[in-house]
Amino acid sequence: MRDSPTGRELKIARINIYHLYPEHLNLNGDRGNILALCERARWHGLAVNLVPVQPGETIDFGACDLLFMGGGGDAEQNMAAAELKKRRRDMQQAIEAGMVILATGGSYQLFGHYYTTLRGERMPGLELMDLYTEAGGKRLTGNIVVSCGLWDPPRTLVGFENHAGRTCLGKGVQPLGRVLHGHGNNGSDKTEGAVYRHAIGSYMHGPLLPKNPWLTDYLLAKALAYRGQTFTFKELDQSFEEQAHQTAVRLAGSRLHRWHARRA
Amino acid sequence: MGKNRSGEMPTTGKSQKLKIISSVWLGKAMMALTRLLGRGGTTLPGRAALRLYPGLLPYLAGHLRHGSLLVTGTNGKTTTAALLTGILRKAGYRCIYNQSGSNMAWGVTSSLIGASSWGGKLPGDLAVMEVDEGAFPALVKSLHPRGMVLTNIFSDQLDRYGEIDAIQKAIGKGLEAAGEGSFQVINADDPSLAGIEGGSRGERWYFGLELELAPERSENEAGHSQPCPRCRQKLHYDQRFLAHLGRYRCPACGFKRPAPDVKLVGCSTRRGATALELLVRGEPLRTLFPLIGTYNLYNALAAATAAAAMGVPAAEIKTGLESAAPSFGRMERLALKGRSVLMALVKNAAGANAVLPTVQEQQPEIHLLAAINDKIADGTDVSWLWDVDFERLAAVAERIKGLTVTGLRVWDLAVRLKYAGLAQETIRVETNFKQAFLDALERTPPGATLFVMPNYTAMLALRRLLNDMGARQPYWEGA
Numbered sequence: 001m002r003d004s005p006t007g008r009e010l011k012i013a014r015i016n017i018y019h020l021y022p023e024h025l026n027l028n029g030d031r032g033n034i035l036a037l038c039e040r041a042r043w044h045g046l047a048v049n050l051v052p053v054q055p056g057e058t059i060d061f062g063a064c065d066l067l068f069m070g071g072g073g074d075a076e077q078n079m080a081a082a083e084l085k086k087r088r089r090d091m092q093q094a095i096e097a098g099m100v101i102l103a104t105g106g107s108y109q110l111f112g113h114y115y116t117t118l119r120g121e122r123m124p125g126l127e128l129m130d131l132y133t134e135a136g137g138k139r140l141t142g143n144i145v146v147s148c149g150l151w152d153p154p155r156t157l158v159g160f161e162n163h164a165g166r167t168c169l170g171k172g173v174q175p176l177g178r179v180l181h182g183h184g185n186n187g188s189d190k191t192e193g194a195v196y197r198h199a200i201g202s203y204m205h206g207p208l209l210p211k212n213p214w215l216t217d218y219l220l221a222k223a224l225a226y227r228g229q230t231f232t233f234k235e236l237d238q239s240f241e242e243q244a245h246q247t248a249v250r251l252a253g254s255r256l257h258r259w260h261a262r263r264a
Numbered sequence: 265m266g267k268n269r270s271g272e273m274p275t276t277g278k279s280q281k282l283k284i285i286s287s288v289w290l291g292k293a294m295m296a297l298t299r300l301l302g303r304g305g306t307t308l309p310g311r312a313a314l315r316l317y318p319g320l321l322p323y324l325a326g327h328l329r330h331g332s333l334l335v336t337g338t339n340g341k342t343t344t345a346a347l348l349t350g351i352l353r354k355a356g357y358r359c360i361y362n363q364s365g366s367n368m369a370w371g372v373t374s375s376l377i378g379a380s381s382w383g384g385k386l387p388g389d390l391a392v393m394e395v396d397e398g399a400f401p402a403l404v405k406s407l408h409p410r411g412m413v414l415t416n417i418f419s420d421q422l423d424r425y426g427e428i429d430a431i432q433k434a435i436g437k438g439l440e441a442a443g444e445g446s447f448q449v450i451n452a453d454d455p456s457l458a459g460i461e462g463g464s465r466g467e468r469w470y471f472g473l474e475l476e477l478a479p480e481r482s483e484n485e486a487g488h489s490q491p492c493p494r495c496r497q498k499l500h501y502d503q504r505f506l507a508h509l510g511r512y513r514c515p516a517c518g519f520k521r522p523a524p525d526v527k528l529v530g531c532s533t534r535r536g537a538t539a540l541e542l543l544v545r546g547e548p549l550r551t552l553f554p555l556i557g558t559y560n561l562y563n564a565l566a567a568a569t570a571a572a573a574m575g576v577p578a579a580e581i582k583t584g585l586e587s588a589a590p591s592f593g594r595m596e597r598l599a600l601k602g603r604s605v606l607m608a609l610v611k612n613a614a615g616a617n618a619v620l621p622t623v624q625e626q627q628p629e630i631h632l633l634a635a636i637n638d639k640i641a642d643g644t645d646v647s648w649l650w651d652v653d654f655e656r657l658a659a660v661a662e663r664i665k666g667l668t669v670t671g672l673r674v675w676d677l678a679v680r681l682k683y684a685g686l687a688q689e690t691i692r693v694e695t696n697f698k699q700a701f702l703d704a705l706e707r708t709p710p711g712a713t714l715f716v717m718p719n720y721t722a723m724l725a726l727r728r729l730l731n732d733m734g735a736r737q738p739y740w741e742g743a
Binding site: 030036076240 | 679
C-alpha cells in the first residue's frame with residue numbers, strides 16, 4: 001500500500017452538471033434526463049454537482065462538464081436563444097474542447113444555422129452545429145426507435161418525438177441515429193438528431209435518458225474524460241430500464257402505432 | 265354561422281323543418297347503431313347530423329329558455345360541470361348536461377341530439393356543457409351562451425409546444441364572440457386566464473383561494489412556471505396553491521392577480537370530505553363538500569361562482585354542493601371485500617401532482633396501485649410521468665406497505681418510480697391488469713384503504729372490473 005494508487009482512489013470523481021433554465025425549458029418531462037444523469041452517477045459512485053441556471057444567470061463554461069438543455073415553448077426558447085447568443089464564443093470553445101451537451105427539441109434546433117417559420121421568417125441559430133431547420137405543416141409525432149452508432153456494434157435508442165420542424169444535417173455533423181421506426185429529423189432521410197464532438201442534439205424529447213441507460217452512461221463517461229478523470233463504471237441492475245426500452249421498441253414497431261403516427 | 269340566435273324561438277320554413285327533423289333522426293339512428301356495435305362513439309352522430317343541417321346546434325339551443333353555460337379549461341371541466349348542474353337542479357332549473365365526456369363540437373351536438381325529442385325539442389330550459397378549449401370559440405358563436413366558466417390552463421395533451429399560447433388565443437376569441445348580457449367566470453389564481461383580454465361586454469366574476477397556507481404542501485414546483493401573459497417576464501408568487509395557480513404579480517409590468525368575487529377563506533379535510541368556508545361577494549357560505557384535493561376546491565369554487573352569477577342564492581349553492589356526487593371517475597371511494605378502494609383519475613402531471621399529497625397522507629400505512637396506459641384517449645406520450653412529483657412517495661417510503669404498478673406502460677412507470685428514489689425491490693410490476701388489482705387488494709389488510717391511481721383508459725377498465733366484482737359506493741351515493 002504505497003503512495004499514489006491509494007491517493008487516487010481516495011479522490012472521488014466529481015462531475016458538474018449544468019441544467020439550463022430548468023423551469024422554462026421543461027416541456028414533456030425533460031427533467032427526467034437530469035434525474036437519470038444524477039441518479040445513475042450516484043449509483044455508480046460519482047459525486048454530482050447539479051447547477052440549475054436561471055434566466056439572467058450565466059453558465060460558467062470553465063466549470064461545466066455536462067450541459068443539458070430541454071425544450072420550451074416559443075417564448076422560453078427565444079429567451080434562451082437571446083441569452084446564449086451572448087455566450088456563443090465561450091460555448092463553441094467548450095464544445096471544441098470536448099464539453100458534453102445534450103439538447104432536446106427546440107434547443108436542438110437552436111444549435112443550427114437557422115430556423116425558418118411557416119411564414120418564411122428566418123430566425124438565426126447559434127451556428128454551433130452544421131444543420132438548419134424549416135417548419136413543416138404536419139407535426140411529426142410518435143414513438144421512435146433509432147440505431148445509434150456511438151457504440152460498436154450499434155445500440156438502439158428509444159424516445160418520443162413531436163415536432164413541426166424539419167431538420168437537415170450538413171457535412172460537419174453526424175446523425176445521432178438511423179431511424180428504424182418513426183420520423184426522425186425530417187421524416188424523409190432516416191436520420192435522427194446530430195452529434196458534433198460530444199454535443200448531442202435530438203428530437204427525442206422528455207425522458208430520453210431513463211429508457212436508454214447506456215446513453216446516460218456514455219454522457220457521464222465523456223464528461224469525466226473531458227476533465228481527464230479516470231473512473232470505472234459499475235455494473236448496475238438496469239432490468240426495469242431495459243424492459244421499458246423493449247416496450248418502446250415493440251410499440252413503435254406495432255402496426256397500430258405506425259398507423260396512428262402517420263395520421264398524427 | 266347559425267341563422268337563429270339563441271333565446272329567440274326559431275322561425276323555420278317547411279323545408280328547413282324537414283332538414284332539422286331528418287338530421288335529428290339521422291343522429292339518433294347513428295347513436296343507436298354505434299351503441300349496438302358497442303363502440304360508444306359520441307362524435308360520429310353529431311358530425312353526420314351537422315353535415316345534413318349545419319344550423320342544428322343553434323336551432324336546438326334556441327329552445328333553451330335560460331340559454332346555456334359552457335365550461336372550458338384543461339382540468340376540472342367534468343367535475344365543475346357536474347357540480348354546477350347539481351346546484352342548478354337544486355335551484356329548480358331543468359338542466360341538461362353533456363355527461364358523455366366528449367367535449368368537442370361534434371360531441372356536444374351528439375349529446376344535445378341524444379337529449380332532444382324525435383321532433384327536435386330539448387326537454388329542459390338550461391344546458392351546462394363541458395367543452396374543449398379548441399372547440400370553445402366556434403361553440404360560443406353558434407350557441408350564444410349565457411355564461412362561460414374558465415377553470416384553468418395547464419400543459420396537458422400530446423402537443424405542448426406553444427400550446428398555452430394557442431389555448432389563450434382560442435379562449436380570448438370565444439370571449440370576444442359572446443353576446444351582450446353574458447357573464448364570464450374566471451379563475452383569478454391562474455395568470456394565463458386572468459391575463460386574457462376581450463369579452464369586455466359581459467360581466468366578469470373571478471374566483472380564487474384566499475388561504476393563509478396552501479391546502480397541501482407542494483415541494484417541487486419546478487416546471488410549473490408560466491411567464492407573465494402581458495410582458496413575458498417571470499412572475500413573482502407571493503403564494504402558490506397548486507402548480508402555477510396562486511397569488512402572483514409581475515414585477516416588470518405590474519400585472520397582478522385580480523381580486524376574486526368569490527373566495528375560499530377556509531377549508532379543512534376530514535374523512536374524505538372537505539369543510540369549505542366561502543365568501544360570495546362578501547356573503548359567507550359554509551358547506552361540507554364530498555370531495556377532497558386542491559383541484560376540487562377550485563372545481564367547487566368555479567361551480568359556486570357560476571351559480572352565483574346565475575343569481576342562485578347562497579343557501580341553495582350550499583345544499584347543491586353538499587349533495588354533489590363526485591363526477592365520473594374523479595376521486596371516489598368504493599367498498600370491496602372489506603377494503604376501501606379510493607380511486608383518483610390522473611390524466612396528466614398536474615392531475616397526478618394534485619392527488620399525490622392525499623396518497624402521502626394515508627395513515628398508518630399506504631397501499632397504492634398505479635396504472636398507466638398509452639391508448640389514443642390517454643395520449644400516446646407518457647413523458648409526463650417525469651413531471652409528476654413521485655419523489656413525494658419516496659419521502660414516505662417507510663409507510664408504503666404495498667406498491668403495485670400495471671398498465672400498458674407499466675415499465676415506464678416502474679422506471680419513473682425507481683428514479684424517484686423508491687427501491688426497485690419494493691415496486692411490484694404486474695403486467696396483467698386484473699391480476700395487478702386482485703394482488704393489490706389482497707395485500708391490503710381488511711379495513712384498510714387501497715389507493716388507486718389510473719389514467720383514463722386504465723380507469724375505464726378498472727371500473728368494469730369493480731362492477732363485475734360488485735363494488736359498492738358507500739358515501740354520497742344516490743345524492
